Amino acid sequence: xxxxxxxxxxxxxxxxxxxxxxxxxxxxxxxxxxxxxxxxxxxxxxxxxxxxxxxxxxxxxxxxxxxxxxxxxxxxxxxxxxxxxxxxxxxxxxxxxxxxxxxxxxxxxxxxxxxxxxxxxxxxxxxxxxxxxxxxxxxxxxxxxxxxxxxxxxxxxxxxxxxxxxxxxxxxxxxxxxxxxxxxxxxxxxxxxxxxxxxxxxxxxxxxxxxxxxxxxxxxxxxxxxxxxxxxxxxxxxxxxxxxxxxxxxxxxxxxxxxxxxxxxxxxxxxxxxxxxxxxxxxxxxxxxxxxxxxxxxxxxxxxxxxxxxxxxxxxxxxxxxxxxxxxxxxxxxxxxxxxxxxxxxxxxxxxxxxxxxxxxxxxxxxxxxxxxxxxxxxxxxxxxxxxxxxxxxxxxxxxxxxxxxxxxxxxxxxxxxxxxxx
Amino acid sequence: xxxxxxxxxxxxxxxxxxxxxxxxxxxxxxxxxxxxxxxxxxxxxxxxxxxxxxxxxxxxxxxxxxxxxxxxxxxxxxxxxxxxxxxxxxxxxxxxxxxxxxxxxxxxxxxxxxxxxxxxxxxxxxxxxxxxxxxxxxxxxxxxxxxxxxxxxxxxxxxxxxxxxxxxxxxxxxxxxxxxxxxxxxxxxxxxxxxxxxxxxxxxxxxxxxxxxxxxxxxxxxxxxxxxxxxxxxxxxxxxxxxxxxxxxxxxxxxxxxxxxxxxxxxxxxxxxxxxxxxxxxxxxxxxxxxxxxxxxxxxxxxxxxxxxxxxxxxxxxxxxxxxxxxxxxxxxxxxxxxxxxxxxxxxxxxxxxxxxxxxxxxxxxxxxxxxxxxxxxxxxxxxxxxxxxxxxxxxxxxxxxxxxxxxxxxxxxxxxxxxxxxxxxxxxxxxxxxxxxxxxxx
Numbered sequence: 001x002x003x004x005x006x007x008x009x010x011x012x013x014x015x016x017x018x019x020x021x022x023x024x025x026x027x028x029x030x031x032x033x034x035x036x037x038x039x040x041x042x043x044x045x046x047x048x049x050x051x052x053x054x055x056x057x058x059x060x061x062x063x064x065x066x067x068x069x070x071x072x073x074x075x076x077x078x079x080x081x082x083x084x085x086x087x088x089x090x091x092x093x094x095x096x097x098x099x100x101x102x103x104x105x106x107x108x109x110x111x112x113x114x115x116x117x118x119x120x121x122x123x124x125x126x127x128x129x130x131x132x133x134x135x136x137x138x139x140x141x142x143x144x145x146x147x148x149x150x151x152x153x154x155x156x157x158x159x160x161x162x163x164x165x166x167x168x169x170x171x172x173x174x175x176x177x178x179x180x181x182x183x184x185x186x187x188x189x190x191x192x193x194x195x196x197x198x199x200x201x202x203x204x205x206x207x208x209x210x211x212x213x214x215x216x217x218x219x220x221x222x223x224x225x226x227x228x229x230x231x232x233x234x235x236x237x238x239x240x241x242x243x244x245x246x247x248x249x250x251x252x253x254x255x256x257x258x259x260x261x262x263x264x265x266x267x268x269x270x271x272x273x274x275x276x277x278x279x280x281x282x283x284x285x286x287x288x289x290x291x292x293x294x295x296x297x298x299x300x301x302x303x304x305x306x307x308x309x310x311x312x313x314x315x316x317x318x319x320x321x322x323x324x325x326x327x328x329x330x331x332x333x334x335x336x337x338x339x340x341x342x343x344x345x346x347x348x349x350x351x352x353x354x355x356x357x358x359x360x361x362x363x364x365x366x367x368x369x370x371x372x373x374x375x376x377x378x379x380x381x382x383x384x385x386x387x388x389x390x391x392x393x394x395x396x397x398x399x400x401x402x403x404x405x406x407x408x409x410x411x412x413x414x415x416x417x418x419x420x421x422x423x
Numbered sequence: 424x425x426x427x428x429x430x431x432x433x434x435x436x437x438x439x440x441x442x443x444x445x446x447x448x449x450x451x452x453x454x455x456x457x458x459x460x461x462x463x464x465x466x467x468x469x470x471x472x473x474x475x476x477x478x479x480x481x482x483x484x485x486x487x488x489x490x491x492x493x494x495x496x497x498x499x500x501x502x503x504x505x506x507x508x509x510x511x512x513x514x515x516x517x518x519x520x521x522x523x524x525x526x527x528x529x530x531x532x533x534x535x536x537x538x539x540x541x542x543x544x545x546x547x548x549x550x551x552x553x554x555x556x557x558x559x560x561x562x563x564x565x566x567x568x569x570x571x572x573x574x575x576x577x578x579x580x581x582x583x584x585x586x587x588x589x590x591x592x593x594x595x596x597x598x599x600x601x602x603x604x605x606x607x608x609x610x611x612x613x614x615x616x617x618x619x620x621x622x623x624x625x626x627x628x629x630x631x632x633x634x635x636x637x638x639x640x641x642x643x644x645x646x647x648x649x650x651x652x653x654x655x656x657x658x659x660x661x662x663x664x665x666x667x668x669x670x671x672x673x674x675x676x677x678x679x680x681x682x683x684x685x686x687x688x689x690x691x692x693x694x695x696x697x698x699x700x701x702x703x704x705x706x707x708x709x710x711x712x713x714x715x716x717x718x719x720x721x722x723x724x725x726x727x728x729x730x731x732x733x734x735x736x737x738x739x740x741x742x743x744x745x746x747x748x749x750x751x752x753x754x755x756x757x758x759x760x761x762x763x764x765x766x767x768x769x770x771x772x773x774x775x776x777x778x779x780x781x782x783x784x785x786x787x788x789x790x791x792x793x794x795x796x797x798x799x800x801x802x803x804x805x806x807x808x809x810x811x812x813x814x815x816x817x818x819x820x821x822x823x824x825x826x827x828x829x830x831x832x833x834x835x836x837x838x839x840x841x842x843x844x845x846x847x848x849x850x851x852x853x854x855x856x857x858x859x860x861x862x863x864x865x866x
Contacts, residue, residue, distance in 0.1 A: 127551045130544045158532050162597070171702060175597075178596075181574060223565050277526075
């Protein structure tokens, strides 16, 4: 089986517009979490999030015409996918191909997207109509066409990034859009790699995007007891919850043969992935993190490596008391005392839900290419429940170029991906 | 050798019936379920008709009362259809093998209930624009249960918990292709050994004010309010849009050898998954069939089958002018000279378009067609569109035919195309015997 290599990376978060910028922020101990500016939360019990700075939709999407058909989360997804595809040099390569070669390129390129974002506020475009019609549903129906944007349903589609990446870059291969909350982006990476392993595609665009910093989402997370006061403190004794962040990321995976043939720069290698669920309910988690442990073991098996080969762990580290404690238990049960350095990035970016797993993979890859596991600046005192975890305030050297990234979501879903950085 | 996958359990909650047997009877009868909408007052809408699940309140719910509180209308459809499929398969996860069970679902996009949206609007958007500072006083906006029901993973979470499934779990959404992509993903998961058994399906309900609005705004639904039972007429020259349906379909998929070993009833082999992107327009495939063509060819190749093996196509057949034309063109290209020998029907003619559930329910229909050697009717076809004249459509009465391979198309907004290939279990058994013989001869 040919190796699967990584030839392009796209990454955007509140802390930066590339994986390098966000990793720089982590290394400098700078969190991008701040009081929310996009809506008035001055009277709210929780007021913080990780918002994209200087948001300019047309500039980020790279295309003004598409804006009437997509939403903020999609804009971020397109930005990340475009960045990764540009780095991989698809367009340059396609110029060298004849028509037949271009058709083969289109049909041999897969695209899997993990999608989230704006699940609530997309419906608010109906508020003017609802305010006008009141309880009168007949008036609602009657005035619909004159009040609501006719493109509303298209803007609301969860699979918009998949659609528009396909149209813009001429991609026609195997595809999917995964709407599985936090593990969505991570599963997009796994399914992309699998489509290459199965010989259905030669290369794949994997992407994940989310823009959860919207009023209803912030409020619900708070009411569920999941929101921190003002900072994410992964594994810290005083951690008090998570905070939402906007973000997107993308990876170009391709067979090593294809990358070599077109002389592409190789940034890393995809080694394997795994997935496991606990099935205790939407919000319930097992205290011992058994689902997370199984996902990690499945990824190690899939990659054909052992715990000793892993040089850095990018933890989910979302900062909620239960999740971090069970994650630490899972990592202890798999790695025991031979644990590699552990880092996490949500304290920098906020939690970008559907994008979080794939965003963490891009950040872990960037950090591993620099040979470091960035310190977690908000981690002051490692919680007793997280003991044995090699997480630190200080930046640690990686012990190998292999990075394991863990991602956990609602419904007790867990996924892990292992990549190797190539410098 | 590829691991093969058996379909051993079926479940359905649809406008045509709230279980598999009643749905199948209605599909054979070919009587459309289109009727005036009763879910809400749709009298002011340009389209006021749909195919609704009847007696939804009387659906038997699981005994775990806690689950019901977390379930919206479409989640209830999912729980009931999944329960039917698991019972039909006669197998359930045990504490020992639960990690080897997966669950993959196609979920709808309309996750926020209209009542909750309306409550928020009255509390915090009285002038039409949201004032976040007033959300703190709105009950629905502060209700964790409403939040749980609104999550894209709410459905899969309920199913994992209900059946004690502990392996690969995912929710997918590619609009109208969602259900097909869920079954296709499940097939791949079993093949690559990440699970041995998967509960797979789709569920959706968009017959709500906002859901129906989206399709009315795009003029995608038929406006034939005065003849709802005629509104869905795939491949008819006068077709003018789809009939919105709702419901859920589920299958239990098992690694073939283990299904055979336990003596399971095997409806069909889920033999191939073909998946492509049209990358043309958001709402349509190319009139040439580009996009669907690749999906159909990939499904056949993935199944190790050829166009000569196909006896039945369960068409996406939405009854929109463009879809049916593009799909007919794709069939002509894929089947070539043999196109007239492939029987075609769109069961959306009877039960409407179940959106994210469509591909899963139509997968159930393909399994039944193979099992019974009987093809359901494409209802309401009076005058075949000349551009579809090369298709052999199952008109008026169901057709008896042994189906070696059936294809099911699901073509979504956003350009995602799914084609699934199903094989008669006897054909599969023959292929396996031949493969064993060949490998024995080599040895």
